[in-house]
Amino acid sequence: MKKVMYNQFGDESVLELVEQVVPGIQKDQLLIRVKAVSINPLDWKVYGGEMKLMSGSKFPKSVGIDFSGIVDQIGSDVTRFKVGDAVIGLLDVFKGGALANYVAVHETDISPKPANVSFEKAAALPVTGLSALQIIDQLAAVGPKQDVLINGATGGIGLFAVQIAKKRGARVTAVVSTKGVEEAIKWGADTVVDYTKQAIKQLNQQFDAVIDLSTKLSFKEAKSLMKPRAVFVSTLPSPLTLLYSFVNNLISGKKLKILILKPTVDGLTTLTKLAETDLEVVLDKTYSLSNVREAYRESRRTKIMGKSVIVLD
Template sequence: MTATMKAAVIDRYKQPMPVIKPVPRPNIGPNDVLIKIVTASINPIDIKTKDGGLRMLLKYKMPMIMGSDFAGIVTKTGSFVSDFKVGDAVYGRVQKNRIGTFAEYIAVGQGDIAKKPANLTFAQAAAIPLVGLTSYQALHDIMDIQPGQKVMIQGGSGGIGVMAIQIAHYLGAYIATTTSKDNFDLVRSLGADYPIDFRTTNFADVLSDYDYVFDTRGGKTLSDAFKIVKPGGKIVSISGLPNARFGREYGVPLWKQLAFGFVTRDLTKLEKQTGASYTFLFMKPSGVELETLRQLIEADILKPVIDRIVPFSAINEALAYSASGHATGKIILKMTDDPESKVFS
């Protein structure tokens, strides 16, 4: 008899909410580990994926299990796995073609996970992978921030923002960020130097000569970023549109490269006018960088910020709350209803 598990499944794009139902437990390949998921986090990309917002980049077969990152326990290892053993506490962000962390189990490649930070609970650890990797790749890998440089981070109290501020602070940047006035104390405690109340002030009216902008909003906010970046500066966005350069780097078909170039022609024009560069970031899972983040967390340099922890059975309410844009930090799903379970120790 095939073993089953509970999972949050959609049967079509733009389905209002997933349905929790039994599905077959995944099999693993020789380089995979099977994880019993203890906690998972909700991210805006989960909602974009559900609603078909990434179909130009990725098309998923239906039905599809939602979810992108997790913390859990290794329960089985493939024949080529050497870095992990059964019983290890790990955290990770799965490859984009293997999403499905809103479930009791997931099969994931050993290169996409790392040991869970020893000083974090499973709930705290689940708050790290996607936002940590996204922020690290934007600020460290692409921008290569050096001490004293200035970076503007959009949405400083959001799931990405709270981690990006900490990483930028660790790298030595001077940090401006947008948030509500109620969250000024929070973002300052994380390392922000200049919080801006987005409700009353347009950041483009008060900032200038910045080295970098990390855009998490897209639209007019992204266009306004070009007003504050110095020539030779960089704008990295996770909410804008992929351009032709992105298409070439990721080896997408030529027709898609041309399509990307057409829809981002205004951004290309702004690049030429300002001398700044625009990069669309499609984060790559990396166990190596998760290990780097683990070391920073265990050194108390980085810490998770959690808005709330909800049971798996309340996933639809949690997704609706995430879509509202009101969360401060991360929303965590507890994948077991047993609060006394030893995996929560």
């Protein structure tokens, strides 16, 4: 089988498509024939060496976190799935390995694919969808009639965060580029701010939750946009930021929360049910496995509307 791997940290040039043996499975595992794999910013942060503390520095390493596919084999202890089932899932966010023709997983790593969603769109669900759920339901604890600001609302997480926040009854202000205005309105945002025409820090409003998905707005800058007992959510974990958030949250009513994705079976199930009803999945572009370098290069350098995925044969 083919698998994307790398033997040193660097840019997209370190990614290699190599031949590997199809992995064997243990009695509590399943072998999945991969149909599509989502591209996530965390991917290039890991292979670029920015996340060494979490990913380690031992090579070779693999790429790709979330995927869709078909169950090819099951171990004797597997009870929830059978051969031929269509599934979505995700691997360890710092180790990857989904960009391969086959992956070995545990039952807790996967969920049934939403029946009404294509394999390409389904691959875009797990990482960003679970991130959005964790941000809206846990970190920000968004509820009815709360005012929520989502900065970077048309990216992968933003796509789902806007929709889920609206489902929770919030009033959503989405900050986007000009090309994202119509999409944000379509997803249900009550107010849309085009940051090319209006600076976010000049908004004359305060919010119960400020969610920064662009990595451009700092907690210090966001404080003027926050109500006295509000939450700021960042998607940039680092030891220093985690320490600062711990100290800040002990003494300040304005809380700093940091997303560290914690996948769960319940989360994947909730996500699947949302996708089977009316959760919209938007694909910016699809790529073939042979164009993996181009796929990551374009995704890293350009603003993506929704998600991009790599489709396997």
